[in-house]
Amino acid sequence: MVYLSPTNREARFWLKGCPRDNGDLYFDRDMYGPFVSCLQCGYYLTDNQMRVLMSLGTLREQPHAYSPQENGNRN
Numbered sequence: 001m002v003y004l005s006p007t008n009r010e011a012r013f014w015l016k017g018c019p020r021d022n023g024d025l026y027f028d029r030d031m032y033g034p035f036v037s038c039l040q041c042g043y044y045l046t047d048n049q050m051r052v053l054m055s056l057g058t059l060r061e062q063p064h065a066y067s068p069q070e071n072g073n074r075n
């Protein structure tokens, strides 16, 4: 049983986060558990990709250039 929950904030969407076609990913869960899928191509992330996405906020390799957190919604 894998239990995943977005860290830090309630991330539900990752725009242009799909590793296949740069589509928009969304987080949801069904009877099988949580999953992340692409709105455009229907690609389902693997458990491992989900973990990376949840912890880093992106699937792309980040050479520690700058933090991608542009919409700072902290209160």
Ligand SMILES: [Zn+2]
Pocket: 018, 019, 020, 021, 022, 023, 024, 038, 039, 040, 041, 042, 043
């Ligand atoms: Zn896609």
